[in-house]
Each structure stands twice: as C-alpha cells, then as structure tokens.
Amino acid sequence: MGVRFFHIIRILLLMLVSCPITAQDLLILKDSKMVFDIAKNVSVYEDKANRLDIQKILAKEIQKQFRKNEKTVIAFNFSSSCFWIKLSLINSTNEPLALQIKNILLDTIQVFVVENEQVILRKQAGLLIPFRERDVKTNYYIFDLPSSQHSIYDIYLRVNSRLPIEVFASIGSREVLGEQSAENKFLQGIFFGFVILVILYNLFIYTIVKDIGYLLYVFSCFFTGLSNFYMKGFLYQYLFPEYPSLNSFINYNNLICLVVIANIAFAMQFLRIKRYFKFSYYIGISLISFLAALILLNLIGFRQFTFISSQIIFLCIAVLGVYVPYYIYKKGFLPARFFLLAWIGVILGGVIDVLKTNQFLPTNIFTNNAYQIGTALEMLLLSFALADKINLYKEDRLKAKEENLNLMQKNLELAEKNVYLVQEQNVILEEKVKERTLELQIANREILEQNEELHAQERELMIANQELIKQKELIEQQNEELHHTSYRLNTSLRYAKHIQDLILPGREKLTDFFQENFVIYLPKDVVSGDFYWFVELGWDKKWKKENQSLLESINPEFLTHKAVLAMIDCTGHGVPGAFMTMIVHTLLHEIVEIKKINNPAFILKNLHTGIKNLLKQSESKNTDGMDMSVCYFEKDERKKEYKITFAGAKGLTFYGKDQEIVQLVSEKYSIGGSLRKERKFTNQTITLPEGTMLYLASDGYIDQNNAERMKYGSINFKKLLNQIHHLPLQAQQNILIDTLKQHCGQEEQRDDISIVGIKL
Numbered sequence: 001m002g003v004r005f006f007h008i009i010r011i012l013l014l015m016l017v018s019c020p021i022t023a024q025d026l027l028i029l030k031d032s033k034m035v036f037d038i039a040k041n042v043s044v045y046e047d048k049a050n051r052l053d054i055q056k057i058l059a060k061e062i063q064k065q066f067r068k069n070e071k072t073v074i075a076f077n078f079s080s081s082c083f084w085i086k087l088s089l090i091n092s093t094n095e096p097l098a099l100q101i102k103n104i105l106l107d108t109i110q111v112f113v114v115e116n117e118q119v120i121l122r123k124q125a126g127l128l129i130p131f132r133e134r135d136v137k138t139n140y141y142i143f144d145l146p147s148s149q150h151s152i153y154d155i156y157l158r159v160n161s162r163l164p165i166e167v168f169a170s171i172g173s174r175e176v177l178g179e180q181s182a183e184n185k186f187l188q189g190i191f192f193g194f195v196i197l198v199i200l201y202n203l204f205i206y207t208i209v210k211d212i213g214y215l216l217y218v219f220s221c222f223f224t225g226l227s228n229f230y231m232k233g234f235l236y237q238y239l240f241p242e243y244p245s246l247n248s249f250i251n252y253n254n255l256i257c258l259v260v261i262a263n264i265a266f267a268m269q270f271l272r273i274k275r276y277f278k279f280s281y282y283i284g285i286s287l288i289s290f291l292a293a294l295i296l297l298n299l300i301g302f303r304q305f306t307f308i309s310s311q312i313i314f315l316c317i318a319v320l321g322v323y324v325p326y327y328i329y330k331k332g333f334l335p336a337r338f339f340l341l342a343w344i345g346v347i348l349g350g351v352i353d354v355l356k357t358n359q360f361l362p363t364n365i366f367t368n369n370a371y372q373i374g375t376a377l378e379m380l381l382l383s384f385a386l387a388d389k390i391n392l393y394k395e396d397r398l399k400a401k402e403e404n405l406n407l408m409q410k411n412l413e414l415a416e417k418n419v420y421l422v423q424e425q426n427v428i429l430e431e432k433v434k435e436r437t438l439e440l441q442i443a444n445r446e447i448l449e450q451n452e453e454l455h456a457q458e459r460e461l462m463i464a465n466q467e468l469i470k471q472k473e474l475i476e477q478q479n480e481e482l483h484h485t486s487y488r489l490n491t492s493l494r495y496a497k498h499i500q501d502l503i504l505p506g507r508e509k510l511t512d513f514f515q516e517n518f519v520i521y522l523p524k525d526v527v528s529g530d531f532y533w534f535v536e537l538g539w540d541k542k543w544k545k546e547n548q549s550l551l552e553s554i555n556p557e558f559l560t561h562k563a564v565l566a567m568i569d570c571t572g573h574g575v576p577g578a579f580m581t582m583i584v585h586t587l588l589h590e591i592v593e594i595k596k597i598n599n600p601a602f603i604l605k606n607l608h609t610g611i612k613n614l615l616k617q618s619e620s621k622n623t624d625g626m627d628m629s630v631c632y633f634e635k636d637e638r639k640k641e642y643k644i645t646f647a648g649a650k651g652l653t654f655y656g657k658d659q660e661i662v663q664l665v666s667e668k669y670s671i672g673g674s675l676r677k678e679r680k681f682t683n684q685t686i687t688l689p690e691g692t693m694l695y696l697a698s699d700g701y702i703d704q705n706n707a708e709r710m711k712y713g714s715i716n717f718k719k720l721l722n723q724i725h726h727l728p729l730q731a732q733q734n735i736l737i738d739t740l741k742q743h744c745g746q747e748e749q750r751d752d753i754s755i756v757g758i759k760l
Contacts, residue, residue: 036172043068045086066084074166100180126244138181142177162303192228260287270339276333294313513536517758536563562634584626652699
C-alpha cells in the first residue's frame with residue numbers, strides 16, 4: 001500500500017509540473033547524512049551541433065529525446081558533442097544540498113537548476129574555466145544547490161571534454177560533502193608527503209653512491225607524483241588557478257606519457273635489460289620514442305589519436321611489466337623480484353579502482369584510494385629494490401676483488417714455479433746426459449755378458465727339455481688317475497640322485513589325493529637342495545573306499561581325507577644341499593608319521609628344533625637351514641571342498657581366488673640358522689572349492705637372472721600365475737618352463753628350481 005501511495009503522489013506531482021520528467025527516475029533525498037550517486041537516476045541528451053542553450057533544451061521536442069542512463073556510471077566516448085545530463089530531485093531533508101563531481105578532467109561543466117520551467121540557478125566550472133568561479137574552492141567540483149524543500153526541481157549538466165567523458169556525480173548535504181572533501185585532502189596530503197619523502201631520500205642516496213639508477217627513479221617518482229597531483233585537481237588549484245589555458249598543454253595524456261617514459265627508462269637501467277633480455281631492450285627504446293612522438297602529436301591537436309594509441313601502449317606495458325622482471329628474476333637477477341611485486345601492486349590498485357568505478361566493489365577509503373595505495377607500495381618496493389641492488393653490487397665488487405687478488409697470487413706463484421722448473425730442468429738434463437753416456441758403456445759390457453749367458457742358457461734349455469719330457473709322462477699318469485676318480489664320483493652322484501628321486505613322493509600319490517597336478521623339478525647340479533614332501537594321513541585309502549557307507553553311517557567326518565604337502569628349499573645346492581634334504585626328510589617322517597603332528601605351525605617348530613639340535617647350531621658356527629611351506633589338507637568328499645591349514649618360513653605359496661592369484665603370507669625367517677631369537681610360527685586356514693589351483697614353489701624361479709642381471713621377480717611370477725591358472729595343467733607346466741628359458745636365455749641356472757601345481 002505504501003509503495004502505491006507514493007506512486008500516486010509522484011504522478012500528481014508530475015501532472016502539476018509542466019516540465020516532463022518521465023525520461024528518468026525522480027531522486028528523493030531523505031537522509032541528510034547520506035551521499036547519493038545519481039548515475040542511475042539521470043537521463044542524457046547529445047547535442048551534436050554543440051549549439052543548444054538551456055532554453056532550447058527545455059523545449060518539449062528536445063525533452064522527448066532524453067534517454068535514461070542504463071549504465072552504472074555516466075560515461076561517453078570521444079566526441080566533439082556536448083552532453084546534457086538531467087536529474088529530477090526532491091529535497092526532503094532540512095539541509096542545504098550540493099552537487100559534487102569528482103572527475104576533474106572535464107573542460108567545462110555548466111549547471112542549470114530549473115523549477116517550474118524557470119532557470120533559477122546557473123553555475124560553471126572546469127579546466128578551461130578560471131578557478132575563482134567555483135562555489136567551493138576545492139580540488140573537486142562542488143556546486144551549491146537551491147534550498148527549496150519538498151518541491152521538485154530539475155538539474156541540468158552541460159559537459160564537454162577533449163577526453164572520453166566520465167561524470168562521477170553525487171548529491172548530498174553541503175556539510176557532509178565538505179567533510180568528505182576535507183578527509184580526501186588529508187589522505188592526499190599523506191600520499192604526496194610520502195612521494196616527496198621518497199624523492200628526497202633517493203636523491204640523497206644518489207649524491208652519495210652516484211648511481212644513475214637512483215636519479216632515474218627520482219624522475220619516475222616525480223612524474224608519478226605530478227600526474228597524481230594533476231588528476232586530483234591540485235596542480236590547477238595551487239599553481240595556475242588564473243590561467244586555465246595552460247591546461248591545454250599540461251594535460252592528462254602528456255603527463256601519463258611522461259610517467260611511462262620515466263618508468264621504462266628506470267626499468268631498463270635497474271633490471272639490466274640489455275644484459276639479461278636484449279630483445280626487450282629494443283622494445284623499450286621503441287616505446288620511449290613512440291610515447292615522445294605521441295606527446296608532440298597531442299600538443300599539435302591530435303588528442304583522440306594520441307589517447308587511444310597511448311592506452312594500447314599502456315596495456316602492452318602492463319603485460320611486459322610483469323613478464324620481463326619475472327624472466328630476468330629467473331635468469332638469476334634477484335632484485336627483479338621487488339620490481340615484479342611493485343608492478344603487480346600498481347596493476348591491482350588500478351583494477352580495484354576500475355571495479356569500484358563500475359560499482360562491482362563498495363566505495364570506501366580503501367577503494368577510493370586503491371590506485372594511490374598501489375603507487376605508494378610501488379615506490380616503497382622499488383626503494384627496497386634499489387637498496388638490494390646496491391648490496392648486490394657491493395657483493396659482486398668484493399667477489400671481483402677477491403678473485404683478482406687470488407688470480408694475482410696464483411700468477412706470482414706460477415711465475416716462481418716456472419723459474420724453479422727451468423733451473424731444475426737444466427740440472428736434470430745435465431744429469432741425464434751423464435747417465436745416458438754411462439748407460440751406453442754399461443750396455444756394451446752387458447751385451448758381451450749376455451752372449452756368454454746365452455750359451456749357458458742353451459745348455460740349460462737342453463737339460464730343461466729332458467725334465468719336461470719326464471713331467472709330461474707324470475701329467476699323463478695323473479690325468480688317467482683323475483679320469484678314474486671323476487668316473488667314480490659321477491657314478492656316486494648318479495646313485496645319490498637315484499636315492500634322492502626315491503624319497504620324492506610319486507606322482508601317483510599326488511594324483512590319488514588331488515584331481516590333477518604337475519611338478520617342475522630342476523636341480524642346478526646332479527643332486528638338489530630342493531625337494532617336496534607329501535603324505536596322506538588316516539586309514540588306508542582302498543579300505544576306506546570299500547567301507548565308505550559304513551564310515552558315513554558312523555560319522556560323516558570319517559569321509560574327510562587328510563594329507564600334508566610341503567615344499568622345502570635347503571641351504572645351498574648340489575651335494576651339501578642334498579645332504580640337508582635327507583636330514584629334513586628324516587625329521588619330517590619322524591614328526592608327521594611317527595609323532596602324528598599334523599599342525600603346520602607345530603611341524604615347523606619341531607623341525608626348527610630338530611635342525612638346531614642335530615647340527616649343534618647352538619654350539620657350532622653352522623648356519624644351515626631351509627625355507628619351507630607346509631599345507632595340511634582336509635578333503636570333504638560330500639561338500640566337494642578342501643580345508644587348508646598353512647604355515648610358512650619364507651615359503652612361496654599361491655592359490656586362485658575369484659579369477660585372481662592370492663599369496664599366502666609366510667614368516668620372514670627360515671628354519672634353523674644362527675638367529676637366536678625365538679621362532680614363532682602361525683597357522684592360516686582357508687577353505688577352497690574343488691577345481692581351485694594351488695602352487696608351492698622354491699625361490700629358484702623368481703631369483704633366476706637374465707643377461708642384464710635382472711631377476712624374474714615375485715611380482716612377474718604372480719602375474720604369470722594369474723594369466724595361466726585357468727589353463728589345463730600340462731599347458732601351465734609348459735608355459736612356466738618356456739617362460740623361464742626365455743628369461744634366462746644363455747645364462748647359467750643359479751639355484752635349484754621347484755614348483756608343484758595341484759588342482760583341488
């Protein structure tokens with residue numbers, strides 16, 4: 001209801017006032033403490049002929065041509081036209097109002113206040129208007145407005161400029177705008193005081209160190225401060241307020257070009273661009289020349305061309321100002337980091353200022369002065385950079401002096417050595433001449449003596465030849481004895497192999513208990529240190545099969561077949577390893593078949609104790625032992641599955657699960673050996689269905705090296721099993737053997753190799 005009532009009142013007021021205000025929003029000021037941005041409440045009209053006065057603007061035909069400003073700021077591109085800005089206003093406060101325009105880069109601003117189609121107030125200001133005509137003698141444009149309250153009146157602004165036009169206009173009470181102006185002057189005073197301090201400090205440093213970089217930096221700071229002094233309106237206010245025509249020469253574009261020229265010159269000298277980045281040095285010279293030409297063209301009158309060209313150049317310089325110091329810093333010139341940070345600070349300040357102008361950021365002390373804060377930060381960081389550069393120069397000079405002193409000292413030492421060497425060489429040459437003469441004399445005598453010795457040696461050779469004939473006969477006799485000994489040893493080894501083959505479980509035993517199986521048994525020598533051991537427990541299988549129905553009626557568990565399968569890799573290979581296999585075979589027979597121990601962990605523990613005692617390892621230095629895997633099988637005929645209890649001592653045991661090969665975890669120590677720490681072995685129990693593949697292996701396969709001395713490895717072995725475990729067992733055996741041959745090539749087998757594969 002409140003909104004509708006206000007809308008009705010507004011329509012009635014518009015009907016009472018003859019001057020139409022439908023082209024823009026009516027601005028109602030209620031809070032005297034607030035300052036209102038009028039950009040969204042105005043309408044604009046472009047006077048292309050630049051001939052209309054306020055009376056013609058008030059004509060209804062012209063009023064209809066006003067268009068509402070849809071932008072967040074009042075801005076126009078380059079144009080020779082005059083622009084009229086219209087605002088309808090109601091002052092509902094009890095305070096006198098004022099209009100403030102912060103952009104001082106406007107040639108002329110004319111303000112007309114119209115009430116009931118009558119011009120009740122005319123005022124003007126601008127760079128081409130004498131300063132004394134301003135209402136408020138301050139750097140910004142502030143115009144006092146009529147004190148009419150609760151009545152509608154229109155404000156018309158007529159603006160033109162030789163630059164693109166931006167009108168940052170706001171309305172508030174005269175008191176509040178005055179306080180803001182005072183606060184702004186205070187902050188600007190701090191900034192310009194800081195600039196003067198930086199200039200004086202670096203000028204003082206220049207008088208001491210005579211480094212041209214400081215003087216160039218002073219010029220850079222001077223033109224930077226001068227351009228800010230001009231853009232804030234202080235230059236016109238304090239230096240030539242009665243001579244506005246000077247603003248045609250001392251203008252924004254020329255000052256900014258001078259600032260950039262000074263900054264480029266300083267950067268080229270400070271960053272040593274000619275040394276570190278020669279291409280950018282020529283770019284810098286070209287930019288300075290082009291900017292100087294733009295200043296001359298601007299003075300002649302080509303303002304639009306120079307402004308657009310300079311903006312394009314400034315954009316390129318903004319990019320180069322980041323890339324070039326970063327590139328030089330990467331080349332090793334450390335002070336460039338300060339220059340990079342300083343330039344980024346200026347860019348950030350400019351970005352924040354643009355975002356604030358377009359109302360993407362709030363207006364406050366920081367955003368209003370963001371560009372100057374960035375400039376001050378740039379000056380401070382570049383001062384640090386110059387100091388860092390001086391320190392770097394001092395270090396370089398000290399290093400150069402030290403290097404020169406060291407070089408001079410080395411040259412002196414070298415000269416002294418050369419003199420000494422020449423004298424020494426002369427003495428040596430004289431001695432060598434004497435020695436050579438003496439040697440020739442001695443050589444002559446020796447030749448005579450050697451002739452005599454040759455005759456004596458000839459006689460000795462005849463005697464030695466006779467002795468060689470005797471030795472040849474002796475060697476032939478010994479060779480015959482060695483051949484006979486070798487024959488007996490080979491015969492013994494073949495018989496030992498026959499005995500070792502007899503203790504290995506026959507394939508028919510494995511086949512009786514498991515569906516299918518294969519065995520790869522490749523000793524390195526005639527006899528092996530590897531062997532596999534199998535025993536089936538319980539009643540005789542033939543009797544058990546004949547009485548199956550009786551056993552099932554008594555207890556279904558009697559149908560469970562049980563067996564123990566072990567893979568043993570004894571220390572060493574050949575004859576020593578074969579002796580160990582006989583010892584272990586005997587101990588396993590005693591532990592499992594006599595003592596009836598079928599728990600794998602207990603089997604390993606008893607075997608470890610037996611080896612320690614039998615080889616007296618607690619008393620002697622014997623360290624022989626073995627790696628071992630033990631599996632206890634409980635086969636359930638009814639459920640068609642196997643319950644497997646496993647324990648291992650560095651053994652290798654794998655099984656297939658869900659189309660993947662899984663390795664059973666063994667303990668990380670062997671059976672037997674010199675380790676005095678108590679051995680603890682733990683069982684792992686798994687249940688696998690019939691048809692599952694199980695593999696027991698020694699480490700000979702995975703440790704076999706190729707021509708590059710690379711082992712086959714457990715990872716590759718596991719991958720190979722994963723690829724073949726679903727194939728027929730004969731195919732698996734062939735692939736394992738072929739893969740081993742392909743891997744080792746012409747290399748000698750380094751250890752015994754044993755693999756037992758069973759299909760449950």
